[in-house]
Amino acid sequence: MRIAVIGLAGVGKKHVQVFSEIAELACVCDLNEEVLNDTSSKFGLKGYADAKEMFEAEQLDAVSLCTPPKSHAPLTEMAAAKGASILAEKPMANSVENCRKMIDVCKDAGVTLMIAQKKRFVPTVARLKELTEGDLGPIKFLLHRYPHPGMSQKDWFWSADDGGGPILENAVHAADTIRFLCGDVERVYAEGSTAFAEHRAPVINCAVYTVRFKSGAIANVGAGMASCPGFSFEDFYAATDKGVAEVSGPFDNADTIRFAFRENPKDVTEEKVEGADPFLLEMQHFIECIEQKKEPLTSGYEGMKAVELCLAVKQSAAEGKPIDLA
Numbered sequence: 001m002r003i004a005v006i007g008l009a010g011v012g013k014k015h016v017q018v019f020s021e022i023a024e025l026a027c028v029c030d031l032n033e034e035v036l037n038d039t040s041s042k043f044g045l046k047g048y049a050d051a052k053e054m055f056e057a058e059q060l061d062a063v064s065l066c067t068p069p070k071s072h073a074p075l076t077e078m079a080a081a082k083g084a085s086i087l088a089e090k091p092m093a094n095s096v097e098n099c100r101k102m103i104d105v106c107k108d109a110g111v112t113l114m115i116a117q118k119k120r121f122v123p124t125v126a127r128l129k130e131l132t133e134g135d136l137g138p139i140k141f142l143l144h145r146y147p148h149p150g151m152s153q154k155d156w157f158w159s160a161d162d163g164g165g166p167i168l169e170n171a172v173h174a175a176d177t178i179r180f181l182c183g184d185v186e187r188v189y190a191e192g193s194t195a196f197a198e199h200r201a202p203v204i205n206c207a208v209y210t211v212r213f214k215s216g217a218i219a220n221v222g223a224g225m226a227s228c229p230g231f232s233f234e235d236f237y238a239a240t241d242k243g244v245a246e247v248s249g250p251f252d253n254a255d256t257i258r259f260a261f262r263e264n265p266k267d268v269t270e271e272k273v274e275g276a277d278p279f280l281l282e283m284q285h286f287i288e289c290i291e292q293k294k295e296p297l298t299s300g301y302e303g304m305k306a307v308e309l310c311l312a313v314k315q316s317a318a319e320g321k322p323i324d325l326a
């Protein structure tokens with residue numbers, strides 16, 4: 001399987017490393033000459049500064065988009081037109097309209113579209129999902145703390161028509177994970193703040209939001225760039241009719257799950273998963289979905305619904321009222 005990676009300065013480095021190990025990395029692309037030369041020389045790959053030129057010159061089975069969200073829709077259109085499947089980094093796009101465009105062009109071209117919402121591949125999150133689809137039963141009450149321990153200085157990250165700030169650009173991870181665990185959202189109400197990044201106002205840096213799901217479950221999420229490296233953590237607390245569970249650990253590496261059943265409430269089971277690489281699991285899934293013509297776990301539809309939820313959080317915070325997503 002011949003794959004190309006577009007966007008090499010940040011997370012693209014990880015995509016290049018993993019795809020070079022599990023597929024045939026055909027070439028790489030980046031607008032920035034220095035960034036491009038750095039990766040193409042390190043991996044001995046042909047490099048392109050222009051994606052259009054790359055798609056014209058290369059026969060590709062798939063492409064990985066590691067560029068800012070605003071570019072995901074136009075690059076997806078180019079890739080799909082050449083019959084290449086797409087793994088697009090999160091957030092899927094800068095608007096729901098562009099997400100829809102991506103889904104439509106991929107459907108028309110018959111290529112796979114997967115969104116790199118890697119949290120679904122974190123083993124403890126997958127285990128929580130398995131438990132709540134099994135012995136624990138469906139989640140009725142969920143708390144998710146997701147305070148990023150850093151602060152982005154990238155202008156595109158904060159730009160209203162691109163990354164949209166931390167609530168969309170980064171906390172789309174939280175939005176996608178709660179949807180993974182609890183399903184479609186009915187209504188969301190958010191309070192947002194520009195705290196810790198006042199110079200980026202009016203774009204909010206952090207938010208606390210309450211969600212009602214179509215299943216009847218309720219959740220509360222705290223997200224944004226509100227922590228610091230000494231306090232690197234993220235966690236979930238879930239309650240069901242039959243028991244409770246908690247997933248916790250360092251930010252981006254929630255490696256521990258504990259759970260108990262109400263019929264035996266003091267008997268707590270703890271499982272720890274060390275050394276897992278959600279990026280690797282995600283990229284293996286992408287290849288498997290192309291080869292087996294399967295719908296990815298993080299399909300275009302799922303990516304679009306996570307973007308929609310983040311935009312509703314921002315809208316609710318701006319307008320001071322709940323937003324209905326039904």
Ligand SMILES: NC(=O)c1ccc[n+]([C@@H]2O[C@H](COP(=O)([O-])OP(=O)(O)OC[C@H]3O[C@@H](n4cnc5c(N)ncnc54)[C@H](O)[C@@H]3O)[C@@H](O)[C@H]2O)c1
Nearest residue numbers: 007008009010011030031032066067068069071089090091
């Ligand atoms: N899954 C994760 O954990 C994770 C982590 C970081 C970033 N991301 C996502 O990855 C994407 C990129 O983020 P980043 O932090 O790596 O960005 P970045 O700014 O560090 O790097 C982006 C690169 O893309 C290049 N680029 C931009 N537009 C291009 C185009 N049209 N053609 C070719 N090259 C182009 C830029 O020159 C730059 O080198 C974002 O959507 C972000 O949310 C995901």
